[in-house]
Amino acid sequence: MPDDLVKLHDIRRTFHMGEISVHVLRGISLEIERGAYVALTGSSGSGKTTLMNLLGCLDRPTSGEYWLDGTEVSRLSSDARALIRNKKIGFVFQNFNLLPRTTALEQVMMPLAYTNTGLSDRDARERAAGLLKMVGLGERMDHRPSQLSGGQQQRVAIARALINQPPVLFADEPTGNLDSRTTAEILEMFDRLNRTEGITIILVTHDPTVAGHARRNIRLRDGMIESDTTREGPPKEINHHRRVAEIAE
């Protein structure tokens, strides 16, 4: 399957706490193709966050292989993984993780500080402003987190995750802190990003409505995949996805 964006092979993650070893992920293998929209569900403590951290290159598996966009990343150095996180991964957190006392525009531009593109300051600003407009915050660029609602803060975080045009967006309970109306807003945004921008989305959720937006639903239980169901969604526009993915490269 050459077009798999994510490929896991027998991923295990064990935490050692003194004498005790906690086997949190116990052999996970899966493939996620480009342009997919995946929801990761499972009961609390089943290892969803642990898996997301591995997928997001924030953590390394105890054993197993992880291919991201054609590269085996589980054995890379921490600097190399930092580069991958910067270029290929967008991360959205449950608690937004915005910098305090920093304007929305600067939040969105922040990852560019660690990118070695010859992007001029003006271009960077333009790109960040464009993303903020896309998430519907064109009027809020100079607002600080304290001046934004939860949904708006999460949208700033989404814009930040997209600044380096990553092919994939990981979101660990992105709507966990939001009410149902704002949740709907954020989900609508994810749907649009997936459909029109061709961005692969993998999100963790406890909420069946949220999971319902995804076309594929992977359920974890005790560190293993309990079920993996794909719902027949609207016809995929593979060609369009590919084109956007290429632009994003």
Added chain:
Amino acid sequence: MTIRKTLSTAIRALRRNITRSALTVLGIVIGIAAVIAMMEIGKGSSGSIAKTIASMGANNLQIFPGTAATGGVSFGGGTSLTLTAEDCEAILRECSAVASAAPLVRARPQLVYQDKNWVPTFVFGTTPAYLTVRDWAQLAEGDIFTDADVRNASRVCVVGQTLVRELFGGENPVGKEIRVKNVAFTVMGVLTPKGANAFGMDQDDILLAPWTTIKYRVSGQSNASTATTATTTASSNSADTTYPGAASVFPAASSSSTGDNPMPPRFANIDQIIMAATSSDQIRPAMREVTALLRERHRLQPGEADDFSIRDMTESANALASTTNMMTNLLLAVALISLVVGGVGIMNIMLVSVTERTREIGLRMAVGARSRDILRQFLTEATLLCLVGGLLGLALGRGAALMVQKFLRWPVESSVEAIVASIVVSAFVGIVFGFYPAWKASRLDPIEALRYE
């Protein structure tokens, strides 16, 4: 991460908590200000000491009668009558390292001019060579007295600027007559201003006259009293001796019986000889030559102590300078300690900042910051803080030094070295004390940092 991005990120981070940043740098500001002020004041005073030494006569040497002081015993000027005007002439004749020399007779008489009176700090009986020794030959008005005046014990003098001001009310005193202890002197000339010496004494508060005049006409009654006593003893001895032939036993007595007939050879002792070496590196050879000559002239046996002592003019000035230097260095050490304390303050606040910003660090790592980016960011913040503190301290220190100059009238000199050093030191403090917190930040695990509450 480019330097520009690092800098702007650091500035943004510091601006996010401006009050804390300001308080953090306070230690550095005070430390650098203290260093700068100390350096400027210290340099100013050593500069003024160097100037004073030059004004006192850089290559000057002084010869005093009596053995050199040891321990707490000071020179007893005039306690031994070993130095004569002939010694001075011999030194000039025979010592090649001595450029010029003049005898000195000290007195402290009251001067009277019309209705004013004044007791100058210095009243010296000397020869015209005195001004050559002191490098003071240029006169403001009139002329110096001549060697013939010295031979004849003429009642002439030259005066310093302070006397002109205090006694003559600023008018030209040349040709005027003043009374020095009831002896009338004609003012021949006025000296150029010289200022204060290393001990703060006014060198312009001076009257110079032929040494013979001062010795036999002015201080005949007081300062050279030993000589007078010897004379009277001698004369009373001769008076007691009613037999005419007895006078031949004390030949000196008859010749010195009258003050009006000057220069009895035996009692032509003087208080001091002042001389100048041909150059500063000839000071030591001059001292050797003079010592050898005077020992020979005074018929001292080998092993016998010198009956005179030679003092290097710069010696006492150097002692003064070294005291000043020591004080400056001590204060500088205190200032440097305060700088270290400031550095520890920076470290403390940076550690707090790292803990407080753990989530931010985790987030930065999650979006692609490598640990060296984090290290660099925190190091830049600490260094930037210290540099800003250093610059503020520089301004404050310069201001303090200028205030000291303005209100305390202390000499102050700005020094480029101090400025460069303080900038370098503050950057150094930032790097040294910022390193540990920055290193700690860079070692954080992104997952744990993101989860930190």
